[in-house]
Amino acid sequence: AQSVSQHNHHVILSEAASLELGCNYSYGGTVNLFWYVQYPGQHLQLLLKYFSGDPLVKGIKGFEAEFIKSKFSFNLRKPSVQWSDTAEYFCAVNVNGNNRLAFGKGNQVVVIP
Amino acid sequence: GAGVSQSPRYKVAKRGQDVALRCDPISGHVSLFWYQQALGQGPEFLTYFQNEAQLDKSGLPSDRFFAERPEGSVSTLKIQRTQQEDSAVYLCASSLGGYNQPQHFGDGTRLSIL
Numbered sequence: 001a002q003s004v005s006q007h008n009h010h011v012i013l014s015e016a017a018s019l020e021l022g023c024n025y026s027y028g029g030t031v032n033l034f035w036y037v038q039y040p041g042q043h044l045q046l047l048l049k050y051f052s053g054d055p056l057v058k059g060i061k062g063f064e065a066e067f068i069k070s071k072f073s074f075n076l077r078k079p080s081v082q083w084s085d086t087a088e089y090f091c092a093v094n095v096n097g098n099n100r101l102a103f104g105k106g107n108q109v110v111v112i113p
Numbered sequence: 114g115a116g117v118s119q120s121p122r123y124k125v126a127k128r129g130q131d132v133a134l135r136c137d138p139i140s141g142h143v144s145l146f147w148y149q150q151a152l153g154q155g156p157e158f159l160t161y162f163q164n165e166a167q168l169d170k171s172g173l174p175s176d177r178f179f180a181e182r183p184e185g186s187v188s189t190l191k192i193q194r195t196q197q198e199d200s201a202v203y204l205c206a207s208s209l210g211g212y213n214q215p216q217h218f219g220d221g222t223r224l225s226i227l
Contacts, residue, residue, distance in 0.1 A: 004155075032213055043116070044156075044204070044218040051213050090155050097212045099144060100169060103155030 004093050006104035014112050015083055021076040021107045023091030033074040034092040034101070035065055044090065050074065061085070083113045115139065117219035119205050125225045126195050134190045134222045138207030145188050146216060147180055148204040156204050162188060163210065195226045 005024045013019065025031065035047040048059025055067040065076045074091060088108050092101040118137040126132050138145050143164050148156035149172075158172040164185035173180070177195075182188040192199055202223050206216035 006155075009153075034215070036218075043220045044206075046215045046217075049215060092155075094212050099161055099208075099212050100146070100158040100172070101148075101156070101216060102158070103148075105153070105155050 004091055004102050004104040006089075006091055006107055009105060009107060011107055011109045012112065013081060013109070016080050017111075019076075019078045019081045019085070019109065021089055021091075021109070023074045023076065023104060025072050025074070025091075025093045025102075027072075027093060027095045027102075029096040031096075032094050033065075033067060034094075035059065035063070035074075035076050036090045036092060036103075037087050038090070038106075039087045047076070047089070081109075081111050083111050085109065086111045117205055117207050117217055119203075119219035119222050121222060122220060123223050123225075125227065127227050128195060128197060130195055131191065131193045132195055132224065134192075134203050134224070136188045136190070136205030136207075136219060138186065138188070138205070139217055141209070142207035142217070143185070143210040144208040144214070144216075145182060146206040146208075147188070147190050148206065149174075150202040150204055150221070152201075159190070159203075192224075195224075197226050200224055200226045 033050040036044045037047045050057045090106045091104040120135045145162045147159040150156045160180045161169040162182040177193045179191045202221040204221045206218045208214040208216045
């Protein structure tokens with residue numbers, strides 16, 4: 001079945017540690033890729049997006065993601081996390097010009113001061 | 114500026130009751146989406162409007178779910194004869210239109226069916 005996979009649902013790490021969250025999708029065709037973040041008590045916010053061009057995308061707050069077409073992946077990275085990065089992170093895909101987003105299950109990230 | 118506004122934030126209903134959830138999109142956004150988010154899951158697509166036209170309702174789980182956007186602005190998601198499995202957070206999102214425009218989400222309505 002077509003899907004978006006995010007592993008390691010719960011991630012706990014210390015401040016200044018590096019973070020990498022995996023996202024794999026199983027859709028064929030042209031894809032647009034997104035990472036959304038939901039801070040505690042807040043709504044989903046766009047972190048970064050990939051439509052075309054440079055497969056390494058820079059987002060807000062020092063996050064970046066790399067699109068690897070051959071691996072159907074769009075992993076999110078941050079070299080040094082802060083306590084304020086505690087949040088839930090969702091990978092999302094839309095396919096072949098379709099407006100609807102398909103989301104992964106999310107990664108709950110807790111950063112310990 | 115004002116974001117996507119949803120009301121109520123919380124709704125508790127008894128099984129069998131009808132509920133109506135409201136979404137006020139960002140002004141000028143032609144596209145509007147409804148998603149359902151169960152506990153511990155990512156949002157699941159329900160339906161999509163472009164202006165007042167409902168272009169995709171393939172994600173609505175049953176004919177008890179109905180959405181409308183009669184004037185191309187505010188939208189209402191109605192659930193008839195609610196059941197316990199309808200308990201979830203219902204998210205509304207809007208965008209300028211086009212598949213490459215980011216969707217902006219509201220805070221959601223947390224629906225609990227007793």
